[in-house]
Amino acid sequence: MKDLSNEMLQEIISEVKPLIGKGKVADYIPALAQVNNNQLGIAVYTLDGRIYHAGDASTAFSIQSISKALSLTLALSVYEEQEVWSRVGKEPSGQAFNSLVQLELEHGIPRNPFINAGALVISDLLADKLITPRFSLMELIRHLSHNPKIQFDKGVARSEFKHSARNSAIAYLMKDYDNFKNQVETVLKDYFQACSIKMNCIDLAKTFSFLANRGTPVGHKETLISPKMSKQINALLATCGLYDEAGDFAYRVGMPGKSGVGGGIIAVIPGEMSICVWSPELNESGNSLAGIAALELLTNKLSRSIF
Numbered sequence: 001m002k003d004l005s006n007e008m009l010q011e012i013i014s015e016v017k018p019l020i021g022k023g024k025v026a027d028y029i030p031a032l033a034q035v036n037n038n039q040l041g042i043a044v045y046t047l048d049g050r051i052y053h054a055g056d057a058s059t060a061f062s063i064q065s066i067s068k069a070l071s072l073t074l075a076l077s078v079y080e081e082q083e084v085w086s087r088v089g090k091e092p093s094g095q096a097f098n099s100l101v102q103l104e105l106e107h108g109i110p111r112n113p114f115i116n117a118g119a120l121v122i123s124d125l126l127a128d129k130l131i132t133p134r135f136s137l138m139e140l141i142r143h144l145s146h147n148p149k150i151q152f153d154k155g156v157a158r159s160e161f162k163h164s165a166r167n168s169a170i171a172y173l174m175k176d177y178d179n180f181k182n183q184v185e186t187v188l189k190d191y192f193q194a195c196s197i198k199m200n201c202i203d204l205a206k207t208f209s210f211l212a213n214r215g216t217p218v219g220h221k222e223t224l225i226s227p228k229m230s231k232q233i234n235a236l237l238a239t240c241g242l243y244d245e246a247g248d249f250a251y252r253v254g255m256p257g258k259s260g261v262g263g264g265i266i267a268v269i270p271g272e273m274s275i276c277v278w279s280p281e282l283n284e285s286g287n288s289l290a291g292i293a294a295l296e297l298l299t300n301k302l303s304r305s306i307f
Ligand SMILES: NC(=O)CC[C@H](N)C(=O)O
Pocket: 063, 064, 065, 066, 097, 098, 116, 160, 167, 192, 195, 259, 260, 261, 262, 286
């Protein structure tokens, strides 16, 4: 791809680095509060199979809610579309990712699969269909990234389980509305394990190449999902992937994306590339502050976006 180079990514890292110090590392999960805030990495994987990277692109971090995009992919692969969409909506929430307010007003049906309530419903669906959802997810990730060494971070998962009052409240509220079938603790454990998975920017950029390539992972012969489903997931990422900041992210960055409170963000330009940035400090919406700035610079420098 014209212009894209490791040097360009290095330039982006240098330009964005001064933002470190302006955000705040997630501390509501104590194990995440330990992470060194002074880190910034970026990796870009193009459809011709080239990987470009700069900064701390090889350092593994907690993927957190980035896993929600993969859990949804898994759920849409094992369920009929309508079974999924009868339990969770497809609209942006305009609320914090872990808010309860809307859920009560809307009778236990979460707005979308990327806020916590929606991801918990997806985990509940997976628990009905798969023997060990967390291992199915791990298998998918190792397959897509070509990295069999990717692991769960049991310390992070345990830390989150210990501080799970809000996520438990969300799940129990949905149970009351009959939109949660399995035991809350069992599903929460699976959900936290999925969030705890440790990956670096390079492996994440590779993992999400299927969304840049109409459902077929770059370098793989087999299709993972149909072009239609790939379009649908990208549309949801573009409208809901960054929670109550999805509009601002679309305006500044112009790509479908998914963030996590570990400070990672994945994004794609269909037909061109999949990207991952990481910097642990978050803004008020719980999205990586320097990460968004890096993606904004990238799309502006390349003069490419989905819009
Ligand atoms: N936005 C996020 O990454 C949130 C995920 C986190 N594990 C939680 O449930 O609160």
